[in-house]
Amino acid sequence: MDPLDDVLRLLGTTSHVSASMTAGGSWAVGFDAPDGIKFNAVRRGRCYLRLDGSVEAIPLAAGDCYLLTHSRPYTLFSDPEAAAMPAGPIFLAATDGVARAGVGDEFAAIGGAFRFGERARELLLDGLPTVIHVPAATAEAAALQWAIDQIDVELRQRRVGATLVAEHLAVVMLIQILRHRLASEPAPTTGLLAGLGDPVVAVALREMHRQPAHGWQVAELARAASVSRSTLAARFKDLVGRGPLEYLTGWRVELAANRLRSGDETLASIAQHVGYGSESALSVAFKRVTGHTPRAYRHLARTR
Structure with missing residues (x-):
């Protein structure tokens, strides 16, 4: 992807x-x-x-x-x-x-x-x-x-x-x-575009976007990018602004938020779709990223 x-x-x-x-x-x-x-x-x-x-x-x-x-x-x-x-x-x-x-x-x-x-x-x-x-x-x-x-x-x-x-x-x-x-030169300093401009980090980004629900580990992403675990972790954080698994959590939460805004799917179903084994695991990650529980977020999105 x-x-x-x-x-x-x-x-x-x-x-x-x-x-x-x-x-x-x-x-x-x-x-x-x-x-x-x-x-x-x-x-x-x-x-x-x-x-x-x-x-x-x-x-x-x-x-x-x-x-x-x-x-x-x-x-x-x-x-x-x-x-x-x-x-x-x-x-x-x-x-x-x-x-x-x-x-x-x-x-x-x-x-x-x-x-x-x-x-x-x-x-x-x-x-x-x-x-x-x-x-x-x-x-x-x-x-x-x-x-x-x-x-x-x-x-x-x-x-x-x-x-x-x-x-x-x-x-x-x-x-x-x-x-x-x-x-462009100079390249973007941090963020998604900065990561996509790097041949190593771009591989990891594409893999996570291709299978966001997969149980990715940094070592697995590093193998896909043909570099060491430490090299990927350092380059990813320098360019994207956060580590690979932190980025993956954020992207999963964005996917979950989109489903919360656009439908009536249950939280358990959304959790499974985006890579969390339970509704409670999704809720913890979701609140950490957005400041809201999934239910509160859905309510806010529908009252705006």
């Missing part, structure tokens, strides 16, 4: 593609902190991205994409001296799906957001930088450009099912951006 695919599915990853934006002349648009993870793809022209509180701005050119993984206000601008107009009124006034800023249209971008389930930050996002910038010249940019082109066609032509197609294409973009991050 692909651990990244597993996590994205479990998190219920969805996307929303907003209106395109064009701009020209001297312009600046200020955006509130996004609800979720924000992405933008530059279709033509150039601009700069500056996060609230940052001095440095990131230059963006046609074909570039970026992902904002943490909720912070930001500004897109062509001119650092231009007064930033709030994005809200500009996008509310959009016509034909296009918001307009400044004078002219030499700049164009498509943007949107990704939303995840409640456990996304701990499982995936905490190990990511605030901004992931994918320049047009990178290897992943070709696949991104294809998805962007198709999204643009769908948004402009508005054929049957266009919104759904555009949103699925945006998820393709997300995977390509995460792949870019996985291959």
